[in-house]
Ligand SMILES: Nc1ncnc2c1ncn2[C@@H]1O[C@H](COP(=O)(O)OP(=O)(O)OP(=O)(O)O)[C@@H](O)[C@H]1O
């Protein structure tokens with residue numbers, strides 16, 4: 090589904106991603122871990138099409154097509170979703186209006202009819218129940234005045250609404266209480282199917298107790314330095330990144 | 340980051356003006372220039388009574404002693420008033436069966452503008468007075484309204500048919516001595532609407548005037564007068580467009596509203612004159628004096644304006660709160676893009692006891708434009724317990740545009756409570772990216788954000804126009820982000 094080959098990315102002349110290789114197949118769940126500033130969010134943003142970054146080399150295929158050629162909204166249409174590490178506030182724009190515009194834009198780009206008001210509201214109710222987000226949040230402006238945890242839950246709600254094929258969740262578990270964490274996990278597990286894939290970026294192995302990854306990758310200083318199964322997360326938690334560092338130096 | 344922002348801004352700010360066509364119809368025009376003879380000619384062409392000509396001449400003589408105001412935050416090129424045409428009317432070619440019939444070509448013009456003049460095709464519940472250049476082409480539903488005693492007709496017709504009413508109220512809210520453009524308008528005004536709502540009558544439909552400039556080199560100087568007798572109600576809407584031309588054209592209008600005891604008048608404007616091109620060539624110079632007086636106790640006047648057009652806008656719809664317990668409201672969204680300039684706001688003059696006013700102004704600037712809010716809240720000595728609340732927000736797209744706020748407060752009564760709030764915000768590239776990531780195009784994202792920002796004001800428009808206004812906001816910012 091997603092194939093990244095030797096991806097190098099700079100910002101203001103400074104190289105941040107230094108040759109990333111990754112393959113994510115349909116049905117898989119990948120976890121990316123790594124210390125602060127190692128480039129996890131950069132990778133996620135580049136995949137979603139943020140233009141801020143300069144891609145100096147490499148190739149990314151999404152469902153067999155060149156991803157880097159496409160605009161962010163085309164990528165969304167193709168089924169890519171990014172759960173933001175820092176969700177953005179849009180004052181004055183109601184969640185309902187935002188979600189309706191998003192869903193119908195995507196449908197339009199896919200050549201589908203827009204959802205009717207009642208179909209949309211039904212979907213909204215269904216997904217609201219799934220992620221246990223209260224109407225008092227969905228009736229407000231997008232993320233405006235939401236608490237940190239509420240914003241994260243709202244990302245999962247949007248993911249549930251948009252039903253992406255590939256979801257990249259950038260630290261969606263950070264700042265969540267234990268109940269919210271379970272809900273996020275439920276959102277992810279609910280989406281899981283042989284046709285979809287998920288990449289979760291996280292600092293905590295705690296999330297991985299609820300969402301069982303097929304692979305764990307360690308991003309260190311712009312490179313994947315280690316990959317393994319879910320046990321790698323445990324090892325990291327125990328030994329810290331110093332351990333990787335030492336290994337790499339050896 | 341900066342580059343991307345610039346790139347985005349360049350793209351959304353290159354939208355096209357949708358009403359820029361020109362109707363090739365024979366015009367009855369007089370030569371360029373302005374003197375007393377020109378004024379006599381205009382008055383004669385309109386078959387006006389003597390008092391009207393005298394009013395015009397007095398105004399003209401006064402205008403000669405005045406200078407263009409210079410205090411606005413506007414860069415106004417020198418205007419040669421002798422180079423303008425002050426009267427131009429489309430000549431109706433086809434043989435018409437009745438006086439009320441309209442040349443098909445004009446009907447077609449207004450159809451293209453989305454203003455059908457055949458009553459059966461109109462939005463139900465809206466009566467229209469259609470004005471092209473210097474004359475009113477057609478007023479719909481006149482008879483239906485007349486059954487209730489409501490007078491809704493062109494200003495020229497009112498001067499002829501209802502001279503006493505015109506004489507009593509014309510210039511009573513905006514005297515010709517008021518300002519340079521008011522004096523000019525009073526001297527040469529062409530057409531506009533007149534509306535009279537008798538005592539106790541609630542006007543059953545929206546009244547609206549649609550102004551169209553068509554002829555080249557011609558100024559439009561319309562004049563509208565609305566009188567609402569005791570306990571009456573009317574909601575009024577004004578729209579305007581003009582062809583795209585490289586030359587600037589002058590538009591100097593006056594609107595006067597008189598609300599008597601417990602009367603309520605709502606006046607909404609969707610101003611979409613041609614704004615000029617991206618480089619700032621062409622466009623309408625829009626110098627407008629709009630003022631209402633809440634003359635009787637418990638009366639209410641509210642101005643709502645959606646200002647998206649014109650190269651230059653100079654306009655301050657105001658309310659004189661003369662009666663006790665009166666209410667004045669001003670809701671405004673002013674959009675400037677490319678090289679447009681706007682200096683707009685309101686004046687609320689509190690004279691009566693317990694008079695209240697509310698001002699909600701939402702400026703949106705993009706491109707290289709300049710957008711200023713200028714507002715005066717004045718409380719006179721006798722205005723016990725006057726209240727004002729003002730909220731002035733500015734939204735910026737990009738960093739090459741300007742937004743300014745000039746609030747003036749003068750209070751001579753200690754019991755008055757005046758509150759002023761102001762905010763400035765920017766549409767961030769991160770907000771747009773967030774929308775893009777959810778599948779929303781940049782233009783739709785801007786539309787969404789801008790309409791969210793202007794919601795409070797858009798909600799004040801009659802339903803059927805609110806949707807139009809929303810689209811218009813988005814269109815005027817098209818090309819400002821991408
Ligand atoms: N817009 C930017 N301008 C300058 N430097 C940037 C920018 N975005 C990211 N960087 C730098 O790139 C590096 C990687 O940042 P990134 O946000 O990808 O890290 P991260 O792995 O997500 O970290 P965290 O775990 O703290 O979220 C950091 O050193 C950061 O300072």
Ligand SMILES: [Mg+2]
Nearest residue numbers: 129130131174
């Ligand atoms: Mg990060």
